[in-house]
Amino acid sequence: MARYKKKERQELLLEKVSTDPFLTDELLSEMFEVSIQTIRLDRLELNIPELRERIKHVAREETEKIRSLSLQEVIGEIIDIELNSHALSLFIVEDGHVFQKNKIARGHYLFAQANSLCVAVIDEPLALTKSADIEFTRPSKLGDKVISKAMVEKMDGHTAIITVTSRVDQKMVFKGRFEMYYTDETDEGEKNG
Amino acid sequence: MARYKKKERQELLLEKVSTDPFLTDELLSEMFEVSIQTIRLDRLELNIPELRERIKHVAREETEKIRSLSLQEVIGEIIDIELNSHALSLFIVEDGHVFQKNKIARGHYLFAQANSLCVAVIDEPLALTKSADIEFTRPSKLGDKVISKAMVEKMDGHTAIITVTSRVDQKMVFKGRFEMYYTDETDEGEKNG
DNA sequence: ACTGATGTTAGTACCAACTACTAAATGAGG
DNA sequence: CCTCATTTAGTAGTTGGTACTAACATCAGT
Numbered sequence: 202m203a204r205y206k207k208k209e210r211q212e213l214l215l216e217k218v219s220t221d222p223f224l225t226d227e228l229l230s231e232m233f234e235v236s237i238q239t240i241r242l243d244r245l246e247l248n249i250p251e252l253r254e255r256i257k258h259v260a261r262e263e264t265e266k267i268r269s270l271s272l273q274e275v276i277g278e279i280i281d282i283e284l285n286s287h288a289l290s291l292f293i294v295e296d297g298h299v300f301q302k303n304k305i306a307r308g309h310y311l312f313a314q315a316n317s318l319c320v321a322v323i324d325e326p327l328a329l330t331k332s333a334d335i336e337f338t339r340p341s342k343l344g345d346k347v348i349s350k351a352m353v354e355k356m357d358g359h360t361a362i363i364t365v366t367s368r369v370d371q372k373m374v375f376k377g378r379f380e381m382y383y384t385d386e387t388d389e390g391e392k393n394g
Numbered sequence: 395m396a397r398y399k400k401k402e403r404q405e406l407l408l409e410k411v412s413t414d415p416f417l418t419d420e421l422l423s424e425m426f427e428v429s430i431q432t433i434r435l436d437r438l439e440l441n442i443p444e445l446r447e448r449i450k451h452v453a454r455e456e457t458e459k460i461r462s463l464s465l466q467e468v469i470g471e472i473i474d475i476e477l478n479s480h481a482l483s484l485f486i487v488e489d490g491h492v493f494q495k496n497k498i499a500r501g502h503y504l505f506a507q508a509n510s511l512c513v514a515v516i517d518e519p520l521a522l523t524k525s526a527d528i529e530f531t532r533p534s535k536l537g538d539k540v541i542s543k544a545m546v547e548k549m550d551g552h553t554a555i556i557t558v559t560s561r562v563d564q565k566m567v568f569k570g571r572f573e574m575y576y577t578d579e580t581d582e583g584e585k586n587g
Numbered sequence: 588a589c590t591g592a593t594g595t596t597a598g599t600a601c602c603a604a605c606t607a608c609t610a611a612a613t614g615a616g617g
Numbered sequence: 618c619c620t621c622a623t624t625t626a627g628t629a630g631t632t633g634g635t636a637c638t639a640a641c642a643t644c645a646g647t
Contacts, residue, residue: 207622207623207624222453223450223453223454225603225604225605226604226605227603227604235624235625236624236625236626237625238624238625238626238627239623239624239625241605241606242623242624245606251604251605251606252603252604252605253446253449253603253604253605253632253633256446256449256450256453257416257449257453259453260415260416260449260450260452260453261416276502302519303520305522307506307509307510307513308509308522308523309469309502309505309506309509309510312502312505312506312509313500313502313505313506316500316501316502316505317500317502320500326495327495327496329498329501329530329533330501330530331529331530332527332528332529332530333526333527333528333529334525334526334527334528335525335526335527335528336524336525336526337522337523337524337525340522400593400594400595418632418633418634419633419634420633428595428596429595429596429597430596431595431596431597431598432594432595432596434634434635435594435595438635444633444634444635445633445634446603446604446633446634447634
């Protein structure tokens with residue numbers, strides 16, 4: 202098989218490197234059947250950094266993503282909050298949140314937004330969901346900006362009742378009634394453990 | 395300030411490197427006020443790989459985590475399933491799933507396990523959660539192995555009723571009643587869009 | 588104070604995977 | 618055939634290491 206022309210090779214190179222950042226110049230030169238120098242010239246022209254920089258970049262970026270995905274306290278971004286009263290959050294439906302076949306958001310992400318908003322709105326060290334009554338009124342889709350609103354209806358003793366409504370373009374996609382347990386102790390585990 | 399003793403230094407080194415894998419031997423040697431060789435001997439004794447290997451590891455591992463966290467079809471691992479009848483899944487509570495202060499699992503992860511199990515148990519191209527009535531009967535904690543069981547109670551027309559119970563060591567931590575909408579069409583969006 | 592063991596530092600040769608540069612060889616088109 | 622673009626070759630220098638040898642420092646026990 203004949204080797205590629207410059208332009209073609211450079212396009213393929215870009216693709217290769219972005220799908221697999223772990224390829225050395227040597228490996229790439231073998232794949233394209235050109236010399237290492239050619240690969241290096243190509244990278245220079247295309248502004249593709251060297252292997253180690255690519256790996257470093259991936260490592261840094263991914264650690265950030267991890268934090269924003271799994272270690273975040275709240276699903277969605279809180280845009281307004283008055284403790285023990287009400288709160289608003291924004292959640293943008295991205296690729297990882299939807300069913301691939303129809304791009305409809307999985308219900309548990311909408312629930313997560315509502316649930317974590319309830320936790321956030323309560324101004325106590327410990328707030329746990331005790332029960333909830335929820336309804337998905339219409340499907341929300343990839344790219345939707347979901348605005349969730351939590352209203353604290355009642356707080357007495359150790360139980361709060363919060364109603365949540367989530368909307369996309371003013372149209373309701375989710376509503377729920379959450380019963381939260383809260384206390385000023387940081388950890389209930391001591392009692393049970 | 396006096397320099398640390400070997401043992402102490404090595405413990406701190408381990409901690410440093412695991413919290414920030416991007417530290418070179420040179421930087422570390424400056425931090426501990428010892429020579430580069432000492433740092434290298436320490437790494438050798440503690441089996442800490444060199445900078446580049448650490449970065450590579452982070453880059454690879456994190457990309458995998460991303461996939462398993464955000465792109466997975468089901469939260470938890472399905473361990474038994476009979477379509478349109480019942481299903482079991484296992485979800486292990488990890489660090490990213492809990493409140494840091496008390497190590498109690500966030501409710502929406504337990505909900506996600508139950509919800510995705512309901513989607514999985516229905517043998518139709520499209521299955522969406524319509525509403526749910528849920529209860530968190532006791533907190534589950536870091537390290538818990540949560541076994542979720544979904545039972546299809548009724549299926550008629552386009553609506554299924556599924557009850558889910560989740561247990562840790564036989565003790566119930568979550569129960570819910572899910573109303574699912576299903577159809578044999580892959581995408582309802584065509585009608586609305 | 589002397590002896591050993593342990594710990595620390597210095598120094599060398601080598602490696603991968605580069606950058607930056609110069610220079611030569613090879614093509615392909617007019 | 619000439620020419621310009623492209624490709625290849627080769628050298629020197631860089632970073633962040635490994636692997637190894639040898640010397641030096643420190644302290645503990647006798």
